[in-house]
Amino acid sequence: MSTHPRIAVLPGDGIGPEVMACALEVLHAVGDFTVDEHLIGAAAIDKTGTPLPDASLDGCRAADATLLGAVGTGAVPADPDSPRPEQGVLELRRALGVYANLRPVRAIPGLEDAGPLKADRVRGVDLVVVRELTGGLYFGRRGRTAHDAFDTCAYTRDEIERIARIAFTLAEAKGPAARVTSVDKANVLATSQLWRDVVQGLADREYPHVPLDHLLVDTAAMRLATEPSAFDIILTENMFGDILSDETAVIPGSIGLLASASLPAPIDAGEGVRGALFEPIHGSAPDIAGRGGLASPLGMILSVALMLRYGLGRTGEADAVEHAVDHALREGLRTADLGGTATSHDAKRAVLAAL
Numbered sequence: 001m002s003t004h005p006r007i008a009v010l011p012g013d014g015i016g017p018e019v020m021a022c023a024l025e026v027l028h029a030v031g032d033f034t035v036d037e038h039l040i041g042a043a044a045i046d047k048t049g050t051p052l053p054d055a056s057l058d059g060c061r062a063a064d065a066t067l068l069g070a071v072g073t074g075a076v077p078a079d080p081d082s083p084r085p086e087q088g089v090l091e092l093r094r095a096l097g098v099y100a101n102l103r104p105v106r107a108i109p110g111l112e113d114a115g116p117l118k119a120d121r122v123r124g125v126d127l128v129v130v131r132e133l134t135g136g137l138y139f140g141r142r143g144r145t146a147h148d149a150f151d152t153c154a155y156t157r158d159e160i161e162r163i164a165r166i167a168f169t170l171a172e173a174k175g176p177a178a179r180v181t182s183v184d185k186a187n188v189l190a191t192s193q194l195w196r197d198v199v200q201g202l203a204d205r206e207y208p209h210v211p212l213d214h215l216l217v218d219t220a221a222m223r224l225a226t227e228p229s230a231f232d233i234i235l236t237e238n239m240f241g242d243i244l245s246d247e248t249a250v251i252p253g254s255i256g257l258l259a260s261a262s263l264p265a266p267i268d269a270g271e272g273v274r275g276a277l278f279e280p281i282h283g284s285a286p287d288i289a290g291r292g293g294l295a296s297p298l299g300m301i302l303s304v305a306l307m308l309r310y311g312l313g314r315t316g317e318a319d320a321v322e323h324a325v326d327h328a329l330r331e332g333l334r335t336a337d338l339g340g341t342a343t344s345h346d347a348k349r350a351v352l353a354a355l
């Protein structure tokens with residue numbers, strides 16, 4: 001029987017399969033892995049009527065790690081009761097219990113001019129959005145009639161404390177001056193008031209040496225664009241993390257470059273955390289899907305690097321993939337989202353050549 005790590009692969013919809021194909025070539029270039037492909041999203045609804053078939057979930061549960069491309073068609077269904085592709089991702093996150101979503105964002109050397117911010121604001125930025133992923137508005141009670149609708153946001157102390165612990169641990173690992181910025185809306189929301197109390201209490205008890213501040217989410221959104229270097233670790237709830245992490249695309253210059261790791265347990269720097277999920281933060285990008293390789297595969301490739309680091313404990317291979325991406329960009333690789341003409345395949349080839 002093979003002893004290679006077993007990876008469940010869910011390409012999904014739109015550009016998902018395009019970027020996944022590129023990332024798998026990079027994965028196979030750094031080691032031996034057994035890959036099993038499964039359906040999710042609109043592709044799964046088309047074939048089975050459901051966005052996350054049991055066989056897909058069973059495959060992810062049996063795997064050492066899961067790679068997801070993206071789901072969605074961009075359409076809002078006319079019938080609100082019909083299955084939606086995005087339910088597949090949410091159900092997968094819930095079923096795998098991946099509460100800790102890490103979204104690292106760096107200014108990439110040589111790319112400081114690629115985004116809308118002034119280069120001197122972007123240079124040196126190196127932050128992680130730590131997003132709570134299995135609670136809050138996304139998973140609260142909800143309802144809809146012809147005349148009204150509601151979603152509820154609920155958090156427990158335990159849910160807040162376990163994600164805060166991840167943020168403090170990451171700050172400790174980053175260095176003595178690294179700060180945690182906890183983002184909430186405590187001037188309005190009860191969940192945010194509990195969030196702030198729990199984060200501050202944990203800091204006082206166990207992490208008094210880690211600088212901590214609290215920022216309201218509207219101010220945080222503004223500060224991310226005006227002074228992104230003020231942040232090291234941004235700790236926040238599910239919905240705020242979704243929104244703020246898309247905003248961080250202004251730092252490297254494209255959402256196509258951003259990767260994420262979703263963990264069901266605290267980071268284990270030695271072995272990695274089994275049963276985690278790795279996906280780029282972008283969606284299925286229907287506007288560019290199937291258009292001759294307009295999609296950047298770099299966020300998906302960097303998600304493979306995060307899988308190697310956090311999921312499988314293969315730091316050397318993770319570093320190699322990240323360095324290869326940096327090298328390719330430094331040498332001038334520019335996909336369409338960065339204003340260039342390189343296709344997805346050109347980008348993959350440039351990374352493979354730099355490995």
Ligand SMILES: NC(=O)c1ccc[n+]([C@@H]2O[C@H](COP(=O)([O-])OP(=O)(O)OC[C@H]3O[C@@H](n4cnc5c(N)ncnc54)[C@H](O)[C@@H]3O)[C@@H](O)[C@H]2O)c1
Binds near residue numbers: 015280281282
């Ligand atoms: N994890 C996921 O599967 C995930 C995440 C976000 C959105 N979605 C879904 O994706 C669909 C489209 O959503 P959207 O358009 O709001 O967001 P999106 O992230 O798909 O696209 C936003 C913009 O960024 C561009 N873009 C995204 N990824 C890119 C890449 N790799 N290279 C170059 N350009 C890229 C797109 O062309 C588009 O202009 C929706 O159905 C949404 O629900 C899925």
Ligand SMILES: CC(C)[C@H](C(=O)O)[C@@H](O)C(=O)O
Binds near residue numbers: 086089090
């Ligand atoms: C597709 C959607 C459910 C998802 C989310 O909101 O979490 C996406 O936007 C993301 O950021 O991973």
Ligand SMILES: [Mg+2]
Binds near residue numbers: 242281
């Ligand atoms: Mg999002």
